[in-house]
Amino acid sequence: MDFTFVHAADLHLDTPFVGLSQLPPPLRERIHESTFQAYDELIQFCIDERVDFLVLSGDIFNSADRSLRAQLRFRDGLARLSSQGISSYVIHGNHDPLDGYRARLDWPEGVHIFEGDRVESVPFMKAGREQARIYGISYATSHVQENLAPLFRRETHDVFAIGILHTNVGSVSAHGNYAPCSIEDLNKAGMDYWALGHIHARNVLKQANPVIVYPGNTQGRSFKETGEKGCYLVRVENGLPSLHFKPLDKVRWFDLRIDASGCHTEQQLISLLDEHMNDCMQHAGGGSVITRVTLVENEWLSSVLKKQSVMEDLLLRYREVSEPFLWTQSIGVVSPQLHIEDPFLLEMADWVNRLKQDSSLARELLQDAQAPLVLEHRLGSKWLTGINASEKEWVREFERMLSATDKGGNWK
Numbered sequence: 001m002d003f004t005f006v007h008a009a010d011l012h013l014d015t016p017f018v019g020l021s022q023l024p025p026p027l028r029e030r031i032h033e034s035t036f037q038a039y040d041e042l043i044q045f046c047i048d049e050r051v052d053f054l055v056l057s058g059d060i061f062n063s064a065d066r067s068l069r070a071q072l073r074f075r076d077g078l079a080r081l082s083s084q085g086i087s088s089y090v091i092h093g094n095h096d097p098l099d100g101y102r103a104r105l106d107w108p109e110g111v112h113i114f115e116g117d118r119v120e121s122v123p124f125m126k127a128g129r130e131q132a133r134i135y136g137i138s139y140a141t142s143h144v145q146e147n148l149a150p151l152f153r154r155e156t157h158d159v160f161a162i163g164i165l166h167t168n169v170g171s172v173s174a175h176g177n178y179a180p181c182s183i184e185d186l187n188k189a190g191m192d193y194w195a196l197g198h199i200h201a202r203n204v205l206k207q208a209n210p211v212i213v214y215p216g217n218t219q220g221r222s223f224k225e226t227g228e229k230g231c232y233l234v235r236v237e238n239g240l241p242s243l244h245f246k247p248l249d250k251v252r253w254f255d256l257r258i259d260a261s262g263c264h265t266e267q268q269l270i271s272l273l274d275e276h277m278n279d280c281m282q283h284a285g286g287g288s289v290i291t292r293v294t295l296v297e298n299e300w301l302s303s304v305l306k307k308q309s310v311m312e313d314l315l316l317r318y319r320e321v322s323e324p325f326l327w328t329q330s331i332g333v334v335s336p337q338l339h340i341e342d343p344f345l346l347e348m349a350d351w352v353n354r355l356k357q358d359s360s361l362a363r364e365l366l367q368d369a370q371a372p373l374v375l376e377h378r379l380g381s382k383w384l385t386g387i388n389a390s391e392k393e394w395v396r397e398f399e400r401m402l403s404a405t406d407k408g409g410n411w412k
């Protein structure tokens with residue numbers, strides 16, 4: 001018999017979205033809600049498609065210290081599925097390990113949350129027959145360094161085998177190296193479908209024998225998580241899975257690098273920006289848009305954009321607080337000489353721009369950085385609350401470091 005399921009991962013419910021203090025409060029609230037809304041959309045999609053079950057591959061919550069509110073909303077979504085006869089299979093990852101705060105809640109029928117001490121296997125039954133066997137393991141703590149893939153062993157060849165794992169396949173250095181494993185390790189386990197989580201960029205690592213999938217996260221949360229975000233609908237017919245991607249995100253993030261070096265009038269610049277913004281709106285699938293713009297400038301542009309009011313008016317033009325909204329977080333400039341490609345340095349250049357435009361942001365950022373120490377350490381609270389080092393000074397220092405960077409992103 002055939003069946004369908006949905007595979008999603010990295011919901012990061014209740015992401016706090018720090019650093020968006022410039023946003024008007026109602027907008028900030030909508031962005032804060034976006035991870036929950038994408039989750040609601042996921043649940044609705046499962047119901048609309050009448051799938052047999054939902055697989056969630058870790059990082060359901062953004063932090064080990066998850067809010068009760070987030071846990072209740074998560075439970076309520078699964079309850080909606082349960083009332084429609086849809087089961088859910090859930091593992092926890094490095095962001096929401098089992099030893100974090102877990103409210104003692106009644107879970108609806110048909111929800112299976114995997115343990116952290118071994119790979120459990122659970123049969124999926126339909127019409128009185130086992131259709132699939134689902135294998136999974138949660139993170140017991142946040143720092144799982146060992147390779148968990150060898151713990152997976154297919155028990156039977158009679159039914160379709162799904163492995164759920166939160167892992168960094170290939171130990172890719174850009175991501176936290178949690179439970180790293182290789183494709184070879186995954187091949188050996190004998191699964192038909194690997195439902196992976198952890199890497200937030202969608203990626204089908206292998207198309208068959210077995211299918212290995214990172215669905216990416218369900219909602220972008222920063223300018224590093226751009227483009228459409230969602231889940232996979234998987235149809236299994238005669239033991240063969242086929243994949244269909246479904247976007248779920250409510251706010252889409254765009255990190256725009258626009259070559260404006262050919263602009264010599266305000267009209268040209270505005271037309272160019274209009275064009276890119278319209279493009280974003282069209283590619284947001286009816287959802288809201290948040291952008292960050294980096295303009296590659298020329299001499300004329302650089303002199304015009306030095307006028308604070310011009311920059312402010314440009315930003316205003318690309319900030320529409322409607323439904324859906326368009327919000328441009330910042331417009332920065334880089335000279336063609338300083339051609340930064342490195343994502344970290346781009347991020348830094350963006351912060352320098354924003355910090356120069358908004359002095360309260362610097363204080364907020366510093367407090368955020370200190371918070372864990374101040375709150376959690378006796379000496380931290382004693383020493384750190386006294387630090388008021390001129391914010392301007394360290395913004396200047398960032399700027400100095402940036403300008404000392406060559407094209408390859410190396411310090412000179």
Ligand SMILES: [Mn+2]
Nearest residue numbers: 010059095198
């Ligand atoms: Mn994650």
